[in-house]
Amino acid sequence: MSIAEDQVRQQLGDFSSIVCFKAVVVGIEEALGEKAAAIALISAGRQRGKKLAEDLGLNNKGSEISLEDVSIKVSSVLGKDGTRLCIIDKMEQDGEVYKVYTRETVCSAGEPQGSPRQCTFTLGAIQGFLESFLAKRLRGKQIESVLRGGEQDVFEFSVLR
Template structure:
């Protein structure tokens, strides 16, 4: 049996989550924090895919985007809104907005969405059974339409 927050429920504020991010960055430095948050996201995403029964299903494209958005978007944990998933030449591109990592940041900030990218990365690996190398290639903070993540199969 696990402890449940009867009064406050499962959700916390973006402000508190961002305080964790900046505190870890202050302690480990930006590069160290990036590794920690990406890995933490991958663990979360993999567990989420397994909890939802999506592991090993090999979902693709719009169906995958819809499942990720349901789990991570407005009706789910509110980590990010997933707008699309495209596959081309062994690469998967995932477009998101309203990522928790970008929330509250100044335009032009060099903030990367390490936890959000990691969560999607971990979910993709659990769903497809493949291993990927991921990177953020676009940011809403730096003029992009999306926080875009690209995953290349290894």
């Protein structure tokens, strides 16, 4: 199903501005506090990611499709030809640890250098997708940020036992 076929709004389409999204994030942080807001945003992202895996027919397919092929499919849906959440450059696996290299994340957009902002929603979306794809529970963390000198926003996911 293409985005146009499932469009929610007749004239404005399915997309909103980064400015509005960031206002929601800041408002949630002010209302709940930074840690509770991070938990809520990661959870919301995870739900989005799980739905994405389901929509792409990639849930529980971890051993059937290469991580490289999955990366290409997810990147097209979340990147410039999709919802524009972020660009995924690559996904890597080292044993039970997965790393996802992203850029132009919605969470980092417009933030000043040195900002402590974390990519909570984006991390959650990728985590939820990977959890659904791999049929495994993961713990995610951001290990590199463009806001703090990194070349990319990099997320690391470890399999929980």
